[in-house]
Amino acid sequence: MTRSAVIPGLHDRVSELFQAGTGTRRVSVREGYGLWASSYDSDPNPLLALEERELELLLPGTRHKDAIDLGCGTGRWMRKLLSRGVRSVVGVDLTPQMLARAAQDGRLGRRLVQGDCLALPFRSHGADVIVCSFTLGHVPDVVAAAHEIARVARPEAEVFISDLHPEAQANGWRCAFRCEGRSFEIGGHPHARAHVHETFRSAGFRLRRSLDAFIGEPERHIFVRGGKDAWFEAAKTVPAVAVEHFILDARPGARVRGNRRRPLHCAC
Ligand SMILES: C[S@@+](CC[C@H](N)C(=O)[O-])C[C@H]1O[C@@H](n2cnc3c(N)ncnc32)[C@H](O)[C@@H]1O
Numbered sequence: 001m002t003r004s005a006v007i008p009g010l011h012d013r014v015s016e017l018f019q020a021g022t023g024t025r026r027v028s029v030r031e032g033y034g035l036w037a038s039s040y041d042s043d044p045n046p047l048l049a050l051e052e053r054e055l056e057l058l059l060p061g062t063r064h065k066d067a068i069d070l071g072c073g074t075g076r077w078m079r080k081l082l083s084r085g086v087r088s089v090v091g092v093d094l095t096p097q098m099l100a101r102a103a104q105d106g107r108l109g110r111r112l113v114q115g116d117c118l119a120l121p122f123r124s125h126g127a128d129v130i131v132c133s134f135t136l137g138h139v140p141d142v143v144a145a146a147h148e149i150a151r152v153a154r155p156e157a158e159v160f161i162s163d164l165h166p167e168a169q170a171n172g173w174r175c176a177f178r179c180e181g182r183s184f185e186i187g188g189h190p191h192a193r194a195h196v197h198e199t200f201r202s203a204g205f206r207l208r209r210s211l212d213a214f215i216g217e218p219e220r221h222i223f224v225r226g227g228k229d230a231w232f233e234a235a236k237t238v239p240a241v242a243v244e245h246f247i248l249d250a251r252p253g254a255r256v257r258g259n260r261r262r263p264l265h266c267a268c
Pocket of ligand 1: 070075098115135
């Protein structure tokens with residue numbers, strides 16, 4: 001596959017997205033997800049499907065755990081965390097339209113906050129599980145993000161980060177979608193995997209697992225449904241999603257007395 005190959009990115013109905021000169025408009029995170037919000041959940045998306053089946057296997061038992069979903073979007077992982085029995089979950093996202101979609105689910109309404117991963121509106125040392133799904137690649141400063149995640153995490157908290165795989169990006173896969181017949185690409189900040197690992201280590205985490213996830217048979221029907229079955233075999237050959245699992249070291253002094261068993265709450 002070459003850089004100009006036409007392959008599905010975060011959307012399976014794209015046809016011309018990765019070819020030059022087709023009128024794809026590059027947009028900011030807020031504008032892009034503002035436009036995408038209304039169809040984000042209904043657009044068949046092989047990358048989200050792949051990520052779900054891989055990440056669900058890694059998530060710990062979540063009972064009695066307080067969780068944060070960073071870049072929660074329409075609340076996909078919040079719903080999953082709730083169904084796994086977390087004691088509390090809050091979601092933070094930059095884009096009001098994505099949060100508005102999430103809020104349509106009555107279980108999520110009071111658990112959502114608009115905010116930036118780089119300045120989380122949460123108290124320190126309150127979360128046992130943190131999911132950051134397809135979001136870090138939009139964050140310009142991974143060092144600041146890692147330190148902010150470390151701040152809100154409890155010692156031994158588990159952090160799961162997924163993103164479009166760097167190799168897929170190198171092959172031309174993009175965070176792209178169509179809206180009202182027009183093609184859009186949302187700008188990103190690809191971070192080298194080694195840099196992410198090193199940065200999180202410096203912020204106090206140890207790497208538990210780093211996983212390359214490949215499109216497989218479970219995603220075939222999504223390609224077929226989008227009329228893109230011809231791409232399926234090629235798409236299977238590129239690692240599509242990168243998943244990192246970090247654990248925050250239990251550092252002396254990291255625990256905040258009295259915080260450990262109180263549910264997480266928004267500071268806003
Ligand atoms: C691809 S969507 C992922 C949504 C959700 N995590 C999921 O996997 O379905 C990326 C989300 O990250 C949000 N986002 C991007 N940069 C952010 C930042 N710096 N702080 C908070 N949210 C951000 C966007 O608004 C968008 O909703």
